[in-house]
Amino acid sequence: MTYKDELLEKLRRNTHEQYPMPNTPIDGISYDDTVKQFVDMSMSVGSKVVMAKPNEKLDDIVRNAYPQAKTIASNIAELTIATINPDTVAEAQDLNGTDVGVVYGQIGVAENGCVWIPQDMKEKAICFISEYLVIVLPKSGIVNNMHEAYDRICMPETGLGTFISGPSKTADIEQALVMGAQAARGVTVVIREE
Known part of the structure; x- marks a missing residue:
């Protein structure tokens, strides 16, 4: 039995009265132009956004950006300029x-400019250790x-994923804004028709 299973079992044993979850529908905010709102919000949190042209190669987009x-890490097969694959490294x-x-994003959220990135690579550290992160997002996922x-989240086999919204930033120390404090200094979201 895993620690998680043990903990959940203890909680079940010590829960004396349970209440059903309320069935209250929540209507979240919606936009007339979801893609435009996502682009605007992504840029407001510090991301660059590239609207890929039909048949534009991912290699060209990344190289232009x-x-x-020198070191480009990705497990995306069509990205032939990648120099390292996070699926084949021994450790993070x-x-x-x-x-x-360069990673695939599954869902882009217009409300806050974040992107859901399922961990479909062996080493998720690629999302946080890279100086710059490129997220390839299907337009239909916004x-x-x-x-x-x-x-809409489809969990990968790993059961892990993360939302990323723009580059890492903090102003905790002396209220001075520092980019790349805990992760990428810059994020580029590539929106493609799929």
């Missing part, structure tokens, strides 16, 4: 020094709000 990048530390990480996003 980050021409100086092997991704240290990655200039650009939804109005978090309620719609949670309804």
